[in-house]
Structures are given as structure tokens and as C-alpha cells.
Amino acid sequence: MAKxxxxxxxxxxxxxxxxxxxxxxxxxxxxxxxxxxxxxPPIEDGFYYDFALPRPVNDEDMAWVENRMKExxxxxxxxxxxxxxxxxxRTFFAKQPYKIExxxxxxxxxxxxxxxxxxxxxxxxxxxxxxxxxDLCRGPHVENTRQINPDAISVTFKPPAGAYWRGDEKREQLxxxxxxxxxxxxxxxEYLHLLEEAKKRDHRIxxxxxxxxxxxQLVGKGLPLWKPYGxxxxxxxxxxxxxxxxxxxxxxxxxxxxxxxxxxxxxGHYPYYKDSQYAPIKVDDDEFLLKPMNCPHHIMIYxxxxxxxxxxxxxxxxxxxxxxxxxxxxxxxLTRVRGFTVDDAHLFVAPNQLLEEFKKVVxxxxxxxxxxxxxxxxxxxxxxxxxxxxxxxxxxLWERATAAIIxxxxxxxxxxxxxxxxxxxxxxxxxxxxxxVLKREWQLGTVQVDYNLPERFDIEYVAxxxxxxxxxxxxxxxxxxxxxxxxxxxxxxxxxxxxxLAPVQVMMVPIADRHYEYADGVAAQxxxxxxxxxxxxxxxxxxxxxxxxxERHIPYMLIVGDKDMExxxxxxRMRTDEDxxxxxxxxxxxxxVGLIESHSLELK
RNA sequence: GCCUUUGUAGCUCAGUCGGUAGAGCACACCCUUGGUAAGGGUGAGGUCAUGGGUUCAAUUCCCAUCAUAGGCUCCA
Numbered sequence: 001m002a003k004x005x006x007x008x009x010x011x012x013x014x015x016x017x018x019x020x021x022x023x024x025x026x027x028x029x030x031x032x033x034x035x036x037x038x039x040x041p042p043i044e045d046g047f048y049y050d051f052a053l054p055r056p057v058n059d060e061d062m063a064w065v066e067n068r069m070k071e072x073x074x075x076x077x078x079x080x081x082x083x084x085x086x087x088x089x090r091t092f093f094a095k096q097p098y099k100i101e102x103x104x105x106x107x108x109x110x111x112x113x114x115x116x117x118x119x120x121x122x123x124x125x126x127x128x129x130x131x132x133x134x135d136l137c138r139g140p141h142v143e144n145t146r147q148i149n150p151d152a153i154s155v156t157f158k159p160p161a162g163a164y165w166r167g168d169e170k171r172e173q174l175x176x177x178x179x180x181x182x183x184x185x186x187x188x189x190e191y192l193h194l195l196e197e198a199k200k201r202d203h204r205i206x207x208x209x210x211x212x213x214x215x216x217q218l219v220g221k222g223l224p225l226w227k228p229y230g231x232x233x234x235x236x237x238x239x240x241x242x243x244x245x246x247x248x249x250x251x252x253x254x255x256x257x258x259x260x261x262x263x264x265x266x267x268g269h270y271p272y273y274k275d276s277q278y279a280p281i282k283v284d285d286d287e288f289l290l291k292p293m294n295c296p297h298h299i300m301i302y303x304x305x306x307x308x309x310x311x312x313x314x315x316x317x318x319x320x321x322x323x324x325x326x327x328x329x330x331x332x333x334l335t336r337v338r339g340f341t342v343d344d345a346h347l348f349v350a351p352n353q354l355l356e357e358f359k360k361v362v363x364x365x366x367x368x369x370x371x372x373x374x375x376x377x378x379x380x381x382x383x384x385x386x387x388x389x390x391x392x393x394x395x396x397l398w399e400r401a402t403a404a405i406i407x408x409x410x411x412x413x414x415x416x417x418x419x420x421x422x423x424x425x426x427x428x429x430x431x432x433x434x435x436x437v438l439k440r441e442w443q444l445g446t447v448q449v450d451y452n453l454p455e456r457f458d459i460e461y462v463a464x465x466x467x468x469x470x471x472x473x474x475x476x477x478x479x480x481x482x483x484x485x486x487x488x489x490x491x492x493x494x495x496x497x498x499x500x501l502a503p504v505q506v507m508m509v510p511i512a513d514r515h516y517e518y519a520d521g522v523a524a525q526x527x528x529x530x531x532x533x534x535x536x537x538x539x540x541x542x543x544x545x546x547x548x549x550x551e552r553h554i555p556y557m558l559i560v561g562d563k564d565m566e567x568x569x570x571x572x573r574m575r576t577d578e579d580x581x582x583x584x585x586x587x588x589x590x591x592x593v594g595l596i597e598s599h600s601l602e603l604k
Numbered sequence: 605g606c607c608u609u610u611g612u613a614g615c616u617c618a619g620u621c622g623g624u625a626g627a628g629c630a631c632a633c634c635c636u637u638g639g640u641a642a643g644g645g646u647g648a649g650g651u652c653a654u655g656g657g658u659u660c661a662a663u664u665c666c667c668a669u670c671a672u673a674g675g676c677u678c679c680a
Contacts, residue, residue: 161675162607169677173607327605424680512637547641561639
């Protein structure tokens with residue numbers, strides 16, 4: 001059962017983390033007496049505190065602070081609370097400008113320390129004190145620092161980071177120190193271990209080691225180059241999805257990577273996302289834009305013919321590559337790039353077909369994720385923030401679209417949460433949030449309902465009664481971006497891909513040179529059955545070849561020597577180190593082809 | 605874009621308190637023909653990210669740029 005907010009705040013762990021933040025601030029103020037303190041809340045897995053400091057912090061500072069925190073904890077200081085008037089608070093924090101700002105906002109009834117609006121102006125404020133440190137804080141805290149285990153906290157586990165005051169990029173940047181805190185040292189070790197596991201799965205490192213992709217400075221950052229093994233993986237996924245879509249009534253289209261600027265002015269993308277697009281290219285008297293979205297192109301295909309209600313739903317699909325000038329600090333391996341391919345499709349439907357078609361799309365995406373072993377997902381329904389003016393279109397249309405999405409989730413019994421302000425500018429959306437094996441949540445596929453672009457482009461169809469209604473559009477991409485999705489897959493599988501996705505499925509390991517010919521023959525036969533095979537003719541002994549194939553997570557190693565040649569067998573060793581012994585080639589072939597065709601996650 | 609970190613061979617890293625560099629892996633050649641997690645030898649490979657500055661002298665110190673990592677902000 002979900003815990004209420006109050007229960008979470010009262011939990012021991014929450015109080016340990018909150019109190020640890022105060023203790024860190026105390027230690028930091030000893031190290032940097034001229035520091036200005038901002039806020040220090042508990043967060044998932046720990047806490048942080050933001051400071052304005054006279055100089056950058058270094059490892060030595062952090063080690064000192066951590067040690068000092070442990071001393072303070074061992075000191076057995078009580079946490080005490082006191083009510084103060086706004087004036088007392090202002091006097092106490094006279095030299096702490098961020099605290100003064102917080103006090104003023106609380107007293108004048110604007111927002112609390114988290115930026116949330118408060119119901120009424122505060123007449124009394126609370127101070128919490130431990131040892132020499134007092135903070136403006138509403139608590140709760142542990143009763144005594146002894147309730148914190150000094151060996152279950154760390155502030156050196158993560159480097160200091162920059163963070164804008166109140167999350168506003170227009171305001172000054174503070175130094176944020178992250179800490180982690182747990183009830184027992186074992187729990188902390190477990191957490192640190194999980195962080196290490198995540199690091200080992202880093203797709204940027206695995207991608208390099210497994211030869212999947214590379215990023216060249218000369219080509220440009222955020223513009224990944226797919227190497228053969230990565231391209232095989234990607235192509236396998238694309239072919240599978242393409243076929244699945246054809247089976248579900250989608251029609252392929254292909255559109256160029258560039259178009260006239262006016263196209264995106266009509267769609268609204270250009271004015272709206274100007275800052276994150278590559279600048280327009282001037283040629284003669286025209287201006288062109290590298291395509292930031294596929295939808296306008298697909299709309300022009302829709303518009304190229306007179307459409308009848310008989311044509312709907314019309315489902316146009318394309319692996320369309322788009323370019324966005326993402327902020328440089330955002331770029332990250334394959335998961336955030338400047339050029340990427342969307343497994344895009346735009347569905348043009350009659351208004352009364354919307355719900356049914358939307359549900360079909362959602363269940364198609366569910367099936368796709370399930371077949372990849374990504375079974376832990378939920379839906380996030382992104383709606384319009386009523387306060388914001390960044391959205392286009394009328395209220396009626398937004399309400400209709402939002403209602404359709406929620407209805408679909410209900411009908412499909414898909415768990416969902418509604419998040420205000422997460423919509424696209426032209427319509428509400430449903431995002432698939434997927435948890436990988438390390439329980440990290442990623443945003444993957446997205447489905448959006450759109451009444452606005454049909455209007456902007458003035459598209460219509462001829463209805464049964466000879467009227468000309470507008471179709472509704474559904475934008476959808478199960479993977480989202482091939483780059484990002486494969487980055488996540490690499491981490492999810494830790495580079496150990498299911499057989500059907502493995503770039504190399506079988507490595508032949510001939511024992512001596514005289515077995516090359518036999519190995520080549522086996523490889524040729526498997527290849528003709530559609531299996532991806534390599535023959536290791538490198539120098540070195542069998543042990544080395546096995547070691548290398550294991551490290552590349554190649555599902556099967558087929559060792560062939562005199563005995564195998566004589567018996568016309570292959571000795572099968574799997575990457576799990578399980579040995580299947582000598583099998584007739586035909587038996588092995590039957591097994592692996594079956595596993596590949598069924599997209600099995602198993603090796604036998 | 606902003607704050608902080610880092611940038612030495614294809615990869616992982618050592619080193620130079622300022623006098624132009626070294627290891628392992630990988631690669632090439634030779635020897636070895638070995639039945640389930642690294643056989644041995646030799647060799648090639650670096651404008652020490654780039655551009656400025658300080659200095660008799662810069663890979664080393666300073667500045668800028670580019671790239672990288674951790675965050676913040678943003679994400680159609």
C-alpha cells in the first residue's frame with residue numbers, strides 16, 4: 001500500500017536523511033565560515049544541501065566534511081525545535097540572503113522552500129538546532145544525532161554539482177553537495193554496490209567495448225556513428241518492428257531530412273522550438289531547416305490525395321531521422337543526441353475511430369516491450385498545465401483528447417498517473433515509463449493525440465454523408481528514438497543480448513590450424529540458415545579464444561577439433577559457461593534457429 | 605547553456621616538483637598446433653586534446669577553445 005506523504009516524512013530514514021543534511025551544513029560552515037546556505041532536503045537515497053561558496057570544493061574538503069559529520073554524529077547532540085517570529089528569524093539570518101528570501105516568501109504567503117504555493121502567510125516559523133547549527137526548517141528530525149549511524153552516511157560518494165538557486169536557470173548557480181544516508185552500513189554498501197553495477201552497465205563503455213558505436217569529435221558531439229555490430233543490432237530491431245507494423249496495417253513512407261522553413265512555421269515547430277533546432281540553411285532565396293520532426297512531412301503525404309472515410313485509419317510509418325540542437329550539457333552517449341531516428345508513425349483517423357485506434361496502438365506497444373523482456377512499465381499521461389501559455393489549440397479539443405487517452409488506459413487496465421504540464425505543445429500524450437532490471441525508470445515510447453496539426457494544415461476527408469470533416473492524428477513511437485532505446489537496451493541486458501539480437505551469435509573456436517576448414521564449413525552452413533557466425537582464426541590457444549568470446553558475450557562458442565571433425569559434431573559451450581558437449585551440427589542448428597525465430601531470452 | 609571534473613599510444617592507465625615520455629591489452633611479424641577463462645619472442649605505434657601566453661626551455665605553470673564526466677536547466 002502506498003504510504004501517505006505524512007508517513008514518509010515521519011519515517012526514521014526520512015528523518016535520518018533530513019538531519020544528515022543539517023549536520024553536513026554544520027560541517028560545511030565550519031570548513032567555509034563565509035558560506036551562504038540555501039536549502040537541504042532529503043531525497044530518494046539520501047539528501048543534498050546547496051551552498052554559495054567562496055571557492056570550488058575539492059576532495060580534501062569533502063573528506064574533511066565527511067569526517068567532521070561523523071564526529072558531530074558521535075557527539076550525541078539533540079535536535080531541538082523552537083518557534084520564532086518572522087522578525088526574529090530575519091535577525092538571526094541577517095547574513096544569509098537565501099534564508100532571508102525563504103523567510104520573506106513564507107511570511108508573505110507566496111511559496112514554501114520547495115516552490116509550492118502555500119495556503120496562508122506564515123505567522124510563526126520554526127528553527128531546528130543541533131550542536132552549533134540552526135536552520136529554518138519545518139522538520140521533522142531525529143531526536144538525537146546518535147540515531148544516525150556514522151558508518152551509514154557518505155558525502156564523498158558523489159562529486160559536488162552545480163545547481164541553480166530555486167531551480168531557475170536565470171538565477172545564480174550554487175554548489176550542491178549530495179549525501180547518502182541509511183539506517184545501517186550494510187544498506188549503504190548495498191546502495192553503493194548498485195551504483196557500481198549501474199556503472200558497469202554504462203552503455204557508453206559497453207558500446208565501445210563491444211564495438212557497437214563510436215562518437216567522433218570531427219563528426220560532432222551528439223552525432224553517434226554506428227559500427228557494424230551496433231548496426232546489426234539496430235537493423236535487427238528495425239526489421240522486426242517494421243514487419244510487426246506491416247502486420248498491423250501500417251504503410252511505409254520515406255521523407256527527406258530537410259525541408260523548407262515554412263513547413264515548420266505552419267506546423268508551429270519552428271517558432272516553438274527555435275532554440276533547440278539547427279539554424280535554418282539559406283540557399284538562394286529560400287530557407288531550409290534540418291527536419292526536427294517527421295509529422296509535417298507525413299501530413300503532406302496525407303494531403304497529397306483526396307482522402308475518403310474509407311481510407312481511414314491511414315497509418316503512415318517511417319524510421320525518420322531528425323536533428324535537434326540539444327544543449328551541449330545534455331548530450332549523453334546514445335541516450336541524448338543531436339541526430340536520431342524515430343520509429344515514427346502518424347495515424348489519421350476519423351473522430352469516432354480515435355478511441356479504438358488509440359487502444360490498438362497502446363496494445364501494440366505493450367506487446368513490443370513484452371517481447372523484449374521489458375515487462376515492468378506504466379503509463380504517464382501528460383496533460384496541459386492550465387497555468388501555462390505554451391500550448392496551442394482550443395480547450396474543447398484538449399479536453400476531448402485527454403479524455404480519450406484516459407479512457408484508453410482504463411479500458412486496457414494499464415496503470416497510469418496523470419502529470420500536469422507534461423503534454424506536447426500540440427496535444428496531450430501517453431508516455432511509457434519502463435523499469436529496467438536495475439529498477440531504473442526510463443521514458444520510452446510515446447503516443448500523442450493531436451487535433452491541432454490537422455487544423456493548422458487544413459486536412460480533411462470526405463465522409464459518408466459527403467461532408468468534409470477533419471481527421472484526428474495520433475503520433476506514436478514505441479521505441480521513441482532508436483539511439484536512446486538501444487542505449488537503454490545495452491544497459492538493461494548489460495551487453496548480454498538475447499540470441500536473436502546478439503551481433504555475433506556463434507563463435508567458431510578451431511583448436512588448431514588444421515581445423516580451420518571444418519570450422520569454415522560449419523560456419524557456412526549456419527550462415528545459410530541465417531545465423532551470424534564468426535570463425536576465430538586469431539593467434540593464441542583455445543583458452544584465449546574462449547576467454548575473448550565470453551567477454552564479448554557471444555551466446556555460443558563452438559569448439560571444433562579432431563574429435564569433432566571425425567564425428568561431424570560441434571562442441572557447444574555457452575556464454576553462461578554451461579557445456580552442452582558434442583552435438584551433431586544439425587541438432588545445434590535446429591536449436592539456435594528455433595531460439596532466434598521465437599526471440600527467446602533463453603540459450604537452450 | 606550554466607557550475608564542477610577530466611583530457612598522455614587504438615583501449616586502460618603510470619610518469620615528468622618545467623629539460624619533448626613508459627606499462628599492460630590490442631596490432632604486425634616469427635616460434636608454438638594447443639580439448640574448454642590469457643603459450644613465448646620481436647617490432648611498430650605518441651606535436652602528451654587544440655590555440656595562445658609566461659620562460660633560456662612547456663606535455664608539465666597560466667588563459668581560451670574543443671571534447672569528456674557528475675549535476676542543474678531544457679527535452680516536440
